[in-house]
Amino acid sequence: MQLNSNVPSGPLEGKWDRYKFDLKKVNPANKRKFEVIVVGTGLAGGSAAATMADLGYHVKNFCIQDTPRRAHSIAAQGGINAAKNYPGDGDSVYNLFYDTIKGGDYRAREANVYRLAQNANAIIDHCVATGVPFAREYGGLHANRSFGGAQVSRTFYARGQTGQQLLLGVYGQLSRQIGLGGVEMYARRDILDIVIVDGCARGVICRNLVTGEIERHSAHAVVLATGGYDNVYFLSTSGMHSNVSACWAAYKKGAAFANPCYTQIHPTCITVHGDYQSKLTLMSESLRNDGRIWVPKKAGDNRSPEQIPENERDYYLERKYPSFGNLVPRDVASRNAKMACDEGRGVGNTGLAVYLDFTEAIQRDGEDVIRAKYGNLFQMYDKIQDEDPYKVPMKIYPAIHYVMGGTWVDYNLMTTRNGLFCLGGANFSDHGANRLGASALMQGLSDGYFVLPYTIGGYLATQSLTDVDTSHQAFKDSETQLNEKLNKLMNINGKRTVDDIHKELGHYMWEYCGMARNDAGLKEGIQKISALREEFWQNVNVTGSSKDFNQTLEKGYRLADYLEFGELLARDALTREESCGGHFREESQTEENEAKRDDENFCHVAAWEYAGEGKTPILNKEPLVFESVKLTQRSYK
Amino acid sequence: MEEKFINLTLKVWRQKLGEKKGKIETYQAKNISTDASFLEMLDIVNDDLTIKGIEPIAFDHDCREGICGMCGQVVNGYAHGEEKGTTLCQLHMRRFKDGDTVFVEPFRAKAFKVVKDLVVDRSAFDKIIQAGGYITAKAGGAPDANNLPVTYETCELAMNGAECIGCGACVAACPNASAMLFVGAKISHLALLPQGRPEAAKRALAMVRTMDSCGFGNCSNERECEASCPKNIEITNIARLNREFLSAGVCSTAM
Amino acid sequence: MNWLVRTFSCSVAKKQFMAVTGLAFCLFLTSHLIGNLFVYGGKDAFNAYVEHLHALGVLIHIAEAGLIVFALIHIGTALILYFQNLAARPVRYKKKSNAGGRTLASATMPYTGLFILVFIVVHLVSMKFADHSTLSTFDVTAGVFAKPAYLAFYIVSMVVVAFHVNHGFWSAFQSFGASHPKYMPIVRGFGILFSLIVGAGFGLIPIAFNMIS
Numbered sequence A: 001m002q003l004n005s006n007v008p009s010g011p012l013e014g015k016w017d018r019y020k021f022d023l024k025k026v027n028p029a030n031k032r033k034f035e036v037i038v039v040g041t042g043l044a045g046g047s048a049a050a051t052m053a054d055l056g057y058h059v060k061n062f063c064i065q066d067t068p069r070r071a072h073s074i075a076a077q078g079g080i081n082a083a084k085n086y087p088g089d090g091d092s093v094y095n096l097f098y099d100t101i102k103g104g105d106y107r108a109r110e111a112n113v114y115r116l117a118q119n120a121n122a123i124i125d126h127c128v129a130t131g132v133p134f135a136r137e138y139g140g141l142h143a144n145r146s147f148g149g150a151q152v153s154r155t156f157y158a159r160g161q162t163g164q165q166l167l168l169g170v171y172g173q174l175s176r177q178i179g180l181g182g183v184e185m186y187a188r189r190d191i192l193d194i195v196i197v198d199g200c201a202r203g204v205i206c207r208n209l210v211t212g213e214i215e216r217h218s219a220h221a222v223v224l225a226t227g228g229y230d231n232v233y234f235l236s237t238s239g240m241h242s243n244v245s246a247c248w249a250a251y252k253k254g255a256a257f258a259n260p261c262y263t264q265i266h267p268t269c270i271t272v273h274g275d276y277q278s279k280l281t282l283m284s285e286s287l288r289n290d291g292r293i294w295v296p297k298k299a300g301d302n303r304s305p306e307q308i309p310e311n312e313r314d315y316y317l318e319r320k321y322p323s324f325g326n327l328v329p330r331d332v333a334s335r336n337a338k339m340a341c342d343e344g345r346g347v348g349n350t351g352l353a354v355y356l357d358f359t360e361a362i363q364r365d366g367e368d369v370i371r372a373k374y375g376n377l378f379q380m381y382d383k384i385q386d387e388d389p390y391k392v393p394m395k396i397y398p399a400i401h402y403v404m405g406g407t408w409v410d411y412n413l414m415t416t417r418n419g420l421f422c423l424g425g426a427n428f429s430d431h432g433a434n435r436l437g438a439s440a441l442m443q444g445l446s447d448g449y450f451v452l453p454y455t456i457g458g459y460l461a462t463q464s465l466t467d468v469d470t471s472h473q474a475f476k477d478s479e480t481q482l483n484e485k486l487n488k489l490m491n492i493n494g495k496r497t498v499d500d501i502h503k504e505l506g507h508y509m510w511e512y513c514g515m516a517r518n519d520a521g522l523k524e525g526i527q528k529i530s531a532l533r534e535e536f537w538q539n540v541n542v543t544g545s546s547k548d549f550n551q552t553l554e555k556g557y558r559l560a561d562y563l564e565f566g567e568l569l570a571r572d573a574l575t576r577e578e579s580c581g582g583h584f585r586e587e588s589q590t591e592e593n594e595a596k597r598d599d600e601n602f603c604h605v606a607a608w609e610y611a612g613e614g615k616t617p618i619l620n621k622e623p624l625v626f627e628s629v630k631l632t633q634r635s636y637k
Numbered sequence B: 001m002e003e004k005f006i007n008l009t010l011k012v013w014r015q016k017l018g019e020k021k022g023k024i025e026t027y028q029a030k031n032i033s034t035d036a037s038f039l040e041m042l043d044i045v046n047d048d049l050t051i052k053g054i055e056p057i058a059f060d061h062d063c064r065e066g067i068c069g070m071c072g073q074v075v076n077g078y079a080h081g082e083e084k085g086t087t088l089c090q091l092h093m094r095r096f097k098d099g100d101t102v103f104v105e106p107f108r109a110k111a112f113k114v115v116k117d118l119v120v121d122r123s124a125f126d127k128i129i130q131a132g133g134y135i136t137a138k139a140g141g142a143p144d145a146n147n148l149p150v151t152y153e154t155c156e157l158a159m160n161g162a163e164c165i166g167c168g169a170c171v172a173a174c175p176n177a178s179a180m181l182f183v184g185a186k187i188s189h190l191a192l193l194p195q196g197r198p199e200a201a202k203r204a205l206a207m208v209r210t211m212d213s214c215g216f217g218n219c220s221n222e223r224e225c226e227a228s229c230p231k232n233i234e235i236t237n238i239a240r241l242n243r244e245f246l247s248a249g250v251c252s253t254a255m
Numbered sequence C: 001m002n003w004l005v006r007t008f009s010c011s012v013a014k015k016q017f018m019a020v021t022g023l024a025f026c027l028f029l030t031s032h033l034i035g036n037l038f039v040y041g042g043k044d045a046f047n048a049y050v051e052h053l054h055a056l057g058v059l060i061h062i063a064e065a066g067l068i069v070f071a072l073i074h075i076g077t078a079l080i081l082y083f084q085n086l087a088a089r090p091v092r093y094k095k096k097s098n099a100g101g102r103t104l105a106s107a108t109m110p111y112t113g114l115f116i117l118v119f120i121v122v123h124l125v126s127m128k129f130a131d132h133s134t135l136s137t138f139d140v141t142a143g144v145f146a147k148p149a150y151l152a153f154y155i156v157s158m159v160v161v162a163f164h165v166n167h168g169f170w171s172a173f174q175s176f177g178a179s180h181p182k183y184m185p186i187v188r189g190f191g192i193l194f195s196l197i198v199g200a201g202f203g204l205i206p207i208a209f210n211m212i213s
């Protein structure tokens, strides 16, 4: 497989502008002749669909939920970065770029990250123009806050609901285009296959989630913006419909999957309480602006927090990382929480929690100030834990929150399959081995508002695509295959529920591919996952009919894909014999237990290629070349 | 509160896809942790039904953290359950007592057709937004974000409306199945911001007309919406909508 | 003129029609009550007030015509709203609870309204269109109030009016969008006060009549 990143040459700062100039363009009248399928209505998909329709393309947009406004981008709490330097603390595009690439432990593509940092300011401007009510200062100008891995305040926010407000902005733009007829919206649809004609992506096969009907849709190009695969762990902060299915179908149709093992464990999530639990809830990173993380100094100290005097508390992040303190990147904060708990210093019933304490901030600023900043988060915590965080420190623990890995794309955001593009959380592009807070929202909007609408023009202008409609044999074949798979699933009639098997998969993933990984564990994990997959196809129970609104079936086919994908994730983790960012191999750590990279052997993107049913996937490497930054051991001390 | 385990009798509305009628079925929810959420309780009941070969209860949900607006049922006659300011996915079983009988019904309105069991079609909300719930702006042409100052108070007010999650509980709770709180929240959000003013009159007329054509009822200022809204959206937003409508209808040049 | 129809037929406009007409009725109630207070001055004072009112001539006819038009609008719109609202929820809940917004007054608007309509008809027939050729207005009125059944009906009606206005008054302001954090509490307070004044004010009138005659 050929991995050509198509990164333009020349100095970093001018690459994107020059590239845009060089791109072939489609003239406005011709845009109307092109149809583009966009899968997903999150920040990435929604913004891409709306912007392309505004430019004149005919867009078909799909999502699983009943309306585009419910994509999981809605759940993002903390904020979105941009180097506006409004607070005047010396921020710059280069600074944002540098923090992001360093935060990603030098495993991202330099040119992509620089472009992201460049687009950030325009994103903020556009969001404000579309009515996003970012927080303001009393003087009427915008307020900013700090996020992990940065020493400047560059995060724009709307209370604790930044993702919601950004997505509603996008949804407004999308709705306008739906009203004008530029976008045809297909809600409650599951994209389950990509149709390839003459080597190019020309359509999709989807299941209508209401009627169970299988539908075919053709287009000149297909864009996937389906979000992350977090739910391979069963418990995560992702929405319940998070899936890898569309990207997995793409993988099987020739779109390489990159760095699946780069998963992010977020340090501040509400702790797990029972096996009935269906998902985890994040407590935004922004809380670390004011909350202090600590555990008792002594192992096994089970006094209640207010009874533990100041000098018997260990504010371990402030102690170990004086210059970043509680605002170290997520991977660092998570690993340290795990270490503290492994030492027996964890708190709460299970000993799997650390304190996030606001006492000092409340004393300093008053409860009202804290309420104004984080009110909804505190309320959410109270609802779930039944404990008032204004009075008692929060108990938090790391949990799966984000995945940096995803479908491989080049500088154009095109996958290794011609005409198939991938945006936002679903692709692998900009975060390397660890994502800094407030940069995923930025990436989704950058991809959708300001990158794809141009680069797709470059693709469409240079292709001579024949007319293809849904009666083409390729559509028939895809549909037949899909129907076979669904029928097989419906007819197993085993003894275990889908959720039950999914929980077991999640358990293996967390156990063997979680916060710390090692050779033996990963090998064992791979075996267990593959055995579970066998069991699934023998023993799962999917009730009802496939031609009906059938949520069990939906969960079933999503799990079927996760059971295949989980193995690839573990395989990727096994082959990457270094630690970097969120991928921590126990064999590769510094004396202070920090992640130790191996730049000599692993400074590359691992792009996995499908080799056929039951065959070991092929590993392709895209070397990462750094022209502007120097690779150093990350230090937040 | 300590974790406890409780048993409940559920009276759940079941309705097949494509059928106009349904009926209440009785199920037992056994050994439910008071720390579980209402939807997790339904998960447990569904797993139980599956093992017995009965089709599980269909219900909508996604984020399970109170922000996507996808969940929503009428529980014991309350949209999203009795607890104030809470979506159903954030309602915890500690609010119920051992032995309770719990009625679970779909959101009911002519504009929200039942799809199956507890799942309803809320696409009418999308139609209302498509009619004008946005600000027209091309990607790339915007002035610097700080060019238009917005006072802190105005921004907070706009945000109070913008927080609506589009769940439809206001419609479900309203004795008249009116959508005024939802529409009022969006109109307020956009009308308060200077960016939203140029289209304000057109927006108010178009959104109200579309709302009417979807078959929602009329507002009688009964305030059940406000009392049921999981995001505590206030009826002052409805007042603002009425004001915007009046000035759009009488003073503006918008037709 | 298409815009006129399109705008005035909207749900919000309908509510605003209810509000203007309803508030106009509130004004009417106020003036009617003030006039009726002359009864406390005795029979002659009351008859003099009626005399004075009739002396206004055409003005009084214009006011009456206005009230009739307003009544037609208020009642007609109320009917449309009522049936539309009923149709907006074709399948009812098996179990429905009050989340805390509704009050007895707000929940019963259509019924209290209907009751008022019946009252108005009875009231007009027995007072306004009664035979005034031989008796003074005071005597006609006192005669009607002397009947215990009518007296009870009248007092109950006034309580019903008080309920209707209790919700109606602030609701009309809300319908116009006249909601302001500083003034809305005053409007609500005044609405309650007004409903009490109307209920008690009118409710005591027949008693005054009976005492005086």
Ligand SMILES: Cc1cc2nc3c(=O)[nH]c(=O)nc-3n(C[C@H](O)[C@H](O)[C@H](O)COP(=O)(O)OP(=O)(O)OC[C@H]3O[C@@H](n4cnc5c(N)ncnc54)[C@H](O)[C@@H]3O)c2cc1C
Residues within 6 Å of the ligand: A039, A040, A041, A042, A043, A044, A045, A046, A062, A063, A064, A065, A068, A070, A071, A072, A073, A074, A075, A076, A077, A078, A079, A080, A162, A163, A189, A190, A191, A192, A225, A226, A227, A228, A237, A238, A239, A243, A245, A246, A282, A284, A401, A402, A423, A424, A425, A426, A437, A438, A439, A440, A441, A442, A444
């Ligand atoms: C709790 C939480 C908090 C976060 N907080 C922040 C933050 O503060 N700052 C930040 O920068 N980032 C944050 N993130 C990360 C960020 O929100 C996401 O990475 C980003 O929103 C992803 O956007 P997206 O458009 O790629 O995908 P999503 O918003 O997940 O959208 C995916 C879309 O694809 C559709 N879809 C998926 N699969 C299919 C299929 N098979 N067929 C059809 N449609 C499909 C879905 O219906 C949906 O419309 C947070 C994430 C979470 C979970």
Ligand code: HEM
Residues within 6 Å of the ligand: B218, B219, B220, B221, C015, C016, C018, C019, C020, C021, C022, C023, C025, C026, C029, C074, C075, C078, C081, C109, C110, C111, C112, C113, C114, C115, C116, C117, C161, C164, C165, C167, C168, C169, C171, C172, C173, C175
């Ligand atoms: C003394 C006479 C009356 C007065 C002072 C009065 C006053 C009011 C007021 C102020 C409102 C509130 C309007 C709003 O919310 O915008 C109202 C609403 C209403 N009135 Fe009356 N009214 C009177 C008679 C009637 C009659 C005779 C009827 C019907 C037969 C009636 C039926 C209604 C109904 C149904 C509403 C509620 C409309 C809604 O909110 O949907 N009223 N009235």
Ligand code: SF4
Residues within 6 Å of the ligand: B163, B164, B165, B166, B167, B168, B169, B170, B171, B181, B182, B185, B225, B228, B229, B230, B231, B232, B233
């Ligand atoms: S106003 Fe409240 S109840 Fe109505 S849709 Fe919005 S969030 Fe839901």
Ligand code: FES
Residues within 6 Å of the ligand: B060, B061, B062, B063, B064, B065, B066, B067, B068, B069, B070, B071, B072, B087, B088, B089, B090
């Ligand atoms: S599931 Fe998203 S709000 Fe309840």
